Every structure is written in C-alpha cells, then in structure tokens.
Amino acid sequence: MHIGFLGLGNMGGPMAANLIKAGHQLSVFDLSQAAIDSVVALGATAFTSPQALAQAAPEVLITMLPAAAHVKSVYLGNDGLLAQLAKATHLIDCSTIDPHSAREVAKAAQAAGHSMIDAPVSGGTTGAAAGTLTFMVGGSQAEFDFVQPILSAMGKNIVHCGDSGNGQVAKVANNMLLGISMIGVAEAMALGTALGMDAKVLAGIINTSSGRCWSSEINNPYPDVLENAPASRGYSGGFGSDLMLKDLGLATEAARLSKQPVMLGAAAQQLYQAFSLQGHGRLDFSAIIKLYLKE
Secondary structure (H helix, E strand, O other), X not given: XXXXXXXXXXXXXXXXXXXXXXXXXXXXXXXXXHHHXXXXXXXXXXXXXXXXXXXXXXXXXXXXXXXXXXXXXXXXXXXXXXXXXXXXXXXXXXXOOOHHXXXXXXXXXHHOOOEEEEOOEEOHHHHHHHXXXXXXXXXXXXXXXXXXXXXXXXXXXXXEEEOOOHHHHHHHHHHHXXXXXXXXXXXXXXXXXXXXXOHHHHHHHHOOOOOOOHHHHOOOOOOOOOOOOHHHHOXXXXXXXXXXXXXXXXXXXXXXXXXXXXXXXXXXXXXXXXXXXXXXXXXXXXXXXXXXXXX
16 A cells, blocks of 8 residues: 655654555655655655655555644645645544644544544554554544554554544543653652662562552662663653653643643643753653652
8 A cells, every 4th residue: 555654753763664564655754864764775765845745645644743733734734735635545643632633633634535533652662663552543433444454564452542533532641641650659669768668679569559550560760670661771761751741731731621620630740841841851751750869
C-alpha cells in the first residue's frame, strides 16, 4: 500500500521503518534532513514539502507531530493537506493532542471528503522501534477496521476507543494518571528512605502489596532500585519530564473545556512545571523524586 508519513522524529522514524519492513511503499517528509535520510536508506521516497507529498496521492497518510498547533497548521488552510490531497485519502494522526482539536480537524477532513482517525500511541521509543506500540484509536468502526492492519505493522495492541477524538481522550486520561502515580511513588519512596528504610526492600514490599503500580514496579524513581530503569542511569532516556508536562497540560485543558475537575491532575501539572523550570525537563519523568530527596 502507498502510505505517506509526515513527522520522522524519535517516534515517527521507527514507526515509518516498521511500515517499510512490512512491505508498504512509503513517501515521507520531515523538517530534519537527517531524519529523512535514515528512512530513505530503508527504501522510502522523500518529498520536499507536505504539499508535494499530498499531491503524490498516497492511499493512506500518517502524521506524527509535536502539538495541536502543528497538526492544525499541516492539515488546515489553503496550503494544508486537506486542500492539497489529490484524492480521497485515509488519514491517521498519531500525534498526542487535545480531544477538541482532534475532533475539529477530523470534522474538516470529513467535509473535504477524507476519512480520519486519531491514533495516539503508548510505548515510547523502545516500543516504536520494536513495533510493539499501543494505539488508542478514535473514529468510525469502518475506518478502524480499514486501518487496523496498517497500525498492526507498528504496534501490538490496537484499541478502538469510540468516536473521533476518543483516542486522545484515552491517551490524556492514561498519562494524567501516570504522572499522578509517579509523584505518589516518589513521595512514598522518599518518605520511607528518610525514615531509615532500605530503598530496595521498600520497593519490594510496595510491589507485592496494595501500592503496586507501573511507576513503582517498572520505572521506580529511586536510584539503583531497578537496574534498567532511568533512575539507575541518571534519569537519561525514558519519557521526558517536559513531555509529561505537555500531556498533563492537555489533560487539564480538556478538563477545563468540559468543566470536569481534575484536582490531582492540576497539582501534578504544577509540580512538573516547577521541575521543568529548575532545568530538569529533559530528564525522565521519574526524576520528579528530586523534589523530595535531600541532595
């Protein structure tokens, strides 16, 4: 199948590579020439602009962009993809944006004669490279059925979340909970060790008791508790604190628009914002424990 792919960053690049491995014909564009070169070396065809790619008439077009402003800029307006696509196209936006923006762009796509789903991902760069991502998909059942084999080349868990925008709803709700739970684990680990508990023993008790969660068991924030966790390598790699801050901002903004209270989500956003302002935005989000530990 001829697939267009816009956005070849840390996530998009490996996702595009897996589509090529699955035998798809890929047309690509990115602002980074190095990112383009890496997938062209695998067999992709590069284009000089999103408009040129759109006019090449791919059957499916996938975008993986940083924020809602980029998604709207790429899709909407006289120079946007919706105006430039040469024929009716299946559109898949894998960016993580707010549900309201996702629904706005999907509505415009439908009016222009294109079908569109939102399909944000979970699994990080490791999952992107391994082809084991989770896709949270919002859109019609018919469109979900059509794109599922394509998404399966990049992920293992493809979940239909309901109508347009619901993929983004699932993503922001999950990541809000993840941010809150990481702060909770950081507080518990810091308290326990301050009171004289060995960190590994405490983590073992938590992970066999009712406090067990992903943040305690897989990505424990205390240094040297888990050998392969970012906390044991200076909080390098993993999911950056600034990315968590972005997702918490999406959650609180969506909550504001729907007048739904998210008290803990808002508190988590403020903590990560303070942490980012201290210059720690590039560290894994488990590094939030630095707010609680004595240097």
